[in-house]
Amino acid sequence: MHAVELLGAPGSPYTRKMLALLRYRAIPYRMIWGSHMQPPQGYPVPKVKLLPTFYFGEGDAREAVVDSTPIIRRLETEYAGRSVLPEDELLGFLDLLIEDFADEWMTKAMFHYRWHYSEDAANAGPLLIFWQSPTYPDDVAQQMADGFARRQIDRLYVVGSTDVTAPIIEASYTRLVGILDRMVSRTGFMLGTRPSAADFAIYAQLTQLGIVDPTPARIMAGAAPRLRAWLDRVEDLSGLPDGTWLAADALAGHLAELLAEIGRVYVPFLLANARAAAAGQSDFETEIDGKRWTQPVFPYQAKCLMTLRSAREALSGDARVALDALLDGSGCEAMFADEVAA
Numbered sequence: 525m526h527a528v529e530l531l532g533a534p535g536s537p538y539t540r541k542m543l544a545l546l547r548y549r550a551i552p553y554r555m556i557w558g559s560h561m562q563p564p565q566g567y568p569v570p571k572v573k574l575l576p577t578f579y580f581g582e583g584d585a586r587e588a589v590v591d592s593t594p595i596i597r598r599l600e601t602e603y604a605g606r607s608v609l610p611e612d613e614l615l616g617f618l619d620l621l622i623e624d625f626a627d628e629w630m631t632k633a634m635f636h637y638r639w640h641y642s643e644d645a646a647n648a649g650p651l652l653i654f655w656q657s658p659t660y661p662d663d664v665a666q667q668m669a670d671g672f673a674r675r676q677i678d679r680l681y682v683v684g685s686t687d688v689t690a691p692i693i694e695a696s697y698t699r700l701v702g703i704l705d706r707m708v709s710r711t712g713f714m715l716g717t718r719p720s721a722a723d724f725a726i727y728a729q730l731t732q733l734g735i736v737d738p739t740p741a742r743i744m745a746g747a748a749p750r751l752r753a754w755l756d757r758v759e760d761l762s763g764l765p766d767g768t769w770l771a772a773d774a775l776a777g778h779l780a781e782l783l784a785e786i787g788r789v790y791v792p793f794l795l796a797n798a799r800a801a802a803a804g805q806s807d808f809e810t811e812i813d814g815k816r817w818t819q820p821v822f823p824y825q826a827k828c829l830m831t832l833r834s835a836r837e838a839l840s841g842d843a844r845v846a847l848d849a850l851l852d853g854s855g856c857e858a859m860f861a862d863e864v865a866a
């Protein structure tokens with residue numbers, strides 16, 4: 525069978541998300557380690573150069589695709605078995621919400637901790653270069669690492685990491701380490717004894733936070749060795765026996781803390797960002813977790829809110845009632861309040 529190809533890097537959380545997913549699903553793949561700045565010669569260029577870039581098909585039919593969330597859905601239609609998308613409507617929505625939270629909020633912690641403190645930035649710079657190739661001479665590598673670090677540090681504010689927002693991001697990460705550790709201790713995964721897309725999205729950000737970057741890795745190692753060990757297991761779940769999804773009556777107990785965290789930090793962010801985007805602003809200021817948050821508008825994340833709203837709209841009446849009951853009081857319900865523009 526033709527293997528799906530992907531260009532990615534070990535320091536790119538979304539690459540790790542997809543690599544672990546391909547392994548769990550036993551989809552034949554060919555991993556091309558590299559940089560989105562230097563795609564493989566003769567290969568098509570995706571609409572936006574991001575890692576991972578997936579290449580579907582061969583020769584003239586080869587197609588370059590980015591964005592892990594839709595790629596996961598495409599892989600579900602092209603390869604059977606070991607699905608990561610729960611067929612139950614309510615679980616399906618929760619999976620999408622948690623995946624989105626990990627991809628769009630937890631990545632703020634990942635980017636923040638990588639570049640905010642000098643110890644972490646000095647650690648990441650050379651790794652990012654040697655992940656591309658181990659044969660760069662030292663002086664060239666050092667120059668590239670310095671350039672890379674400078675560019676990324678200059679971009680910290682784009683994801684909302686500044687001295688003002690640092691306490692919010694760091695407190696959320698510390699709470700999440702505890703919340704995720706307790707979830708993993710109960711059933712092994714976010715939505716049962718089998719992994720869903722949400723698990724791979726969370727794992728993705730934590731491969732960096734928990735392993736690569738010294739400051740957040742120390743926090744995890746100290747507070748949650750179970751979660752830290754989980755990361756090494758999720759990297760390759762090819763031999764995991766088939767499991768089951770959570771029963772409806774177990775959802776509230778298992779998910780309450782995580783939903784409250786999403787409602788506490790991510791939902792206020794999504795709403796303020798979408799309002800500012802609708803008003804044509806380039807920046808916005810809001811309050812998150814009782815503290816001031818400022819950042820440039822992120823149009824992609826305005827789309828994320830729309831996607832979550834459409835997904836709730838698409839639910840059958842019963843599933844929507846069950847979802848609303850589950851989200852009630854978590855702060856997540858504010859996403860669907862009618863008066864909020866998007």
Ligand SMILES: N[C@@H](CCC(=O)N[C@@H](CS)C(=O)NCC(=O)O)C(=O)O
Nearest residue numbers: 536537538573574575576591592593
């Ligand atoms: N939504 C995308 C995000 C991918 C992404 O942001 N990748 C980062 C690396 S982890 C990237 O390529 N950044 C390069 C850039 O922004 O120039 C996905 O889920 O795949």
